[in-house]
Amino acid sequence: MADPQLPLDPRTIFLLATLMILLNGAVLGLMHRSLVADVQPAASAWRIGTLLVAMGCLLQALQTWLPPMLALGLSNGLLLAGLTGYVLSLRLFDGRGWHRWLLLPTLFGTLGVLWFIEVQPDLPARIVTMSAAMCVILLACVRELRRERPAEAMTSRRVLTLIFALVALLTAARLGITVYAPPAGSNLLQRMGLVHMLALLVTTALPVIGTTAFVLMCLERIRGQWQQAASTDYLTSLANRRTVAEAGERALHAARRQQTPLAVAIIDVDHFKVVNDTWGHAIGDHVLRHLARLLVDTARRSDLPGRYGGEEFVLLLEGSDAGQAVAAGERFRTALAASPCEIADAPRPLTVSIGVAVLDPADRSFDDLLRRADAALYAAKSAGRDRLHLAP
Numbered sequence: 001m002a003d004p005q006l007p008l009d010p011r012t013i014f015l016l017a018t019l020m021i022l023l024n025g026a027v028l029g030l031m032h033r034s035l036v037a038d039v040q041p042a043a044s045a046w047r048i049g050t051l052l053v054a055m056g057c058l059l060q061a062l063q064t065w066l067p068p069m070l071a072l073g074l075s076n077g078l079l080l081a082g083l084t085g086y087v088l089s090l091r092l093f094d095g096r097g098w099h100r101w102l103l104l105p106t107l108f109g110t111l112g113v114l115w116f117i118e119v120q121p122d123l124p125a126r127i128v129t130m131s132a133a134m135c136v137i138l139l140a141c142v143r144e145l146r147r148e149r150p151a152e153a154m155t156s157r158r159v160l161t162l163i164f165a166l167v168a169l170l171t172a173a174r175l176g177i178t179v180y181a182p183p184a185g186s187n188l189l190q191r192m193g194l195v196h197m198l199a200l201l202v203t204t205a206l207p208v209i210g211t212t213a214f215v216l217m218c219l220e221r222i223r224g225q226w227q228q229a230a231s232t233d234y235l236t237s238l239a240n241r242r243t244v245a246e247a248g249e250r251a252l253h254a255a256r257r258q259q260t261p262l263a264v265a266i267i268d269v270d271h272f273k274v275v276n277d278t279w280g281h282a283i284g285d286h287v288l289r290h291l292a293r294l295l296v297d298t299a300r301r302s303d304l305p306g307r308y309g310g311e312e313f314v315l316l317l318e319g320s321d322a323g324q325a326v327a328a329g330e331r332f333r334t335a336l337a338a339s340p341c342e343i344a345d346a347p348r349p350l351t352v353s354i355g356v357a358v359l360d361p362a363d364r365s366f367d368d369l370l371r372r373a374d375a376a377l378y379a380a381k382s383a384g385r386d387r388l389h390l391a392p
């Protein structure tokens with residue numbers, strides 16, 4: 001029966017919550033196959049967590065018809081285990097795994113609740129135990145969410161952090177109020193105060209709102225992966241041709257505006273066909289990755305190394321004049337001479353030819369600058385390879 005003092009009957013809240021949580025979990029289940037493989041384990045753990053919370057809510061709703069051990073002990077245990085599923089899900093989302101310490105708050109909370117039902121019936125102590133265990137798990141979720149990768153700033157992740165932090169805060173408030181003004185009687189459903197009611201509402205809303213935020217987090221991860229795939233070269237992970245062209249165009253406008261120098265170097269491996277023909281395409285790929293690593297290692301932080309296609313690399317040198325650009329190219333040639341690539345268990349010397357061009361008032365676009373660097377590269381090849389040429 002509805003308590004006339006309360007705006008909502010707690011049993012109705014629990015039943016509605018169970019339904020909403022199950023529907024929300026079902027949406028996540030339907031989406032499962034559309035998620036990329038690396039977020040699927042996290043999504044599965046989230047779904048299991050959601051299912052456990054839903055079962056916990058259902059038992060809470062049915063508590064007047066069930067023995068207290070079953071209704072309260074099991075439902076509280078299921079709620080805590082479900083929330084632990086969320087911690088595990090967030091760990092899996094970031095590539096971390098299961099840890100047995102994760103089970104401790106659920107064990108402590110469930111055993112505590114059972115103790116204060118069967119051995120020493122005490123409603124305030126039960127609420128304090130359950131709230132304390134919940135707070136620990138919710139704060140563990142906040143902690144996991146705050147370990148954001150710097151390159152992956154996600155709005156949905158911050159929203160989810162806020163949701164978990166808010167529920168933790170309300171649960172802590174419920175704990176505090178229970179300590180200072182313990183509720184009388186033994187049945188919380190019939191004696192629920194406003195803070196208890198609010199904490200209950202927010203806790204039951206958590207799986208619903210949280211699942212939406214979690215789905216958005218998965219989608220943001222997928223979008224990031226697509227952007228990464230579209231802007232980088234699959235073999236070397238360097239910026240691809242399109243990214244370099246876009247960055248080059250932006251750099252050209254900035255250089256014109258700020259009257260700063262800009263240069264570009266095109267680097268081409270000498271006789272690369274021989275590598276492929278002698279050792280096969282896989283070794284050729286290995287050589288290209290070796291060169292890409294060296295290029296990254298020798299470039300300054302402000303330079304953009306990229307793969308322009310085939311055995312051709314490019315280095316965008318913002319703020320570099322002719323002297324600095326030539327020095328950057330020679331630095332790479334020297335590094336390559338000092339680090340021959342390991343092929344078939346032996347170091348094989350490789351050489352490159354480099355064409356460098358510095359921005360000129362006559363260049364109308366980044367393409368013009370590249371064309372001059374390409375002509376300089378051609379001159380370097382024609383002059384016998386293993387050298388750098390600066391475009392006139």
Ligand SMILES: Nc1nc2c(ncn2[C@@H]2O[C@H](COP(=O)(O)OP(=O)(O)OP(=O)(O)O)[C@@H](O)[C@H]2O)c(=O)[nH]1
Pocket residue numbers: 235268269270271272273274276280281282283284285288309310311381385
């Ligand atoms: N392994 C591998 N080979 C590639 C890739 N892209 C292009 N190539 C090979 O790169 C070679 C380029 O050969 P060429 O254009 O004749 O140039 P080269 O042998 O380096 O000769 P020069 O540039 O004139 O010194 C070809 O054998 C291509 O098959 C790739 O992604 N992986």
